[in-house]
Amino acid sequence: MAAEGAAEEAEGRALMAALAAGERAALGRLVVRFGPPIERYAAQMLRNRADAEEIAQEVFLRVWRRAGQFDPARGTVASWVWRIAVNLCIDRRRRAGLRQFLGLEVAPEPADEAPGPEARLDARSALARTRAAIADLPARQRQALLLRALGEMSSAEIGAAMGCGAGAVDQLLSRARARLRAELGGAEEAM
Structure with a gap:
């Protein structure tokens, strides 16, 4: 690697x-x-x-x-x-x-929310909840999480892009993931 x-x-x-x-x-x-x-x-x-x-x-x-x-x-x-x-x-x-x-x-x-099959609706709902939870993250946590997920970057690369150290990035990612688990965990169990 x-x-x-x-x-x-x-x-x-x-x-x-x-x-x-x-x-x-x-x-x-x-x-x-x-x-x-x-x-x-x-x-x-x-x-x-x-x-x-x-x-x-x-x-x-x-x-x-x-x-x-x-x-x-x-x-x-x-x-x-x-x-x-x-x-x-x-x-x-x-x-x-x-x-x-x-x-x-x-x-x-307004977004076009035309109803579709039940599975598609459930997927849209889950995606919307996830996007909302990500949007509610503090800005630096959201940046680090999106750079990791979408940019497929290492902590060091994210740190260089955000102007902080890799350790700080790891803390941001850890806090972001914990917050997302807390917000989305109940929704996932209910499904």
Whole structure:
């Protein structure tokens, strides 16, 4: 597993060097590698698919523009790219909160909740409860949990992306999981 991670990082560094040299194909390979999990992460953090797509695009625009600034001595390619995504999501949430506070935010369209077969309804209900429980987590716990689940990152990589140590990430994850178990445990037993 460690050899696989080292190979991925070597490939990532080669892609960053190629990108810094202006090779557009390298950006495409980074988008394939990081794009889907970043978009899923942003969708969970922002609760808006359109905003998540914009964030993912902005991440790779910044990666393209700042490829020459990547410093492998300061962290992995994954932690650098994910740090950009985390910061953009934080900024977007802050701006949205300010806009809402000032009364500039338009009310979101209601979700289409057309009833379907019972199993599908139960699955939607469980998913909604899980999403709500994740959304209720403190911001740092939610970030760490989503980076682990959607970014498939190690504690050290999450720590680098969030600007804290791996031990702090482990504590955030432990607290997040305990809180989710407490909130969802009763619902799962009732099913």
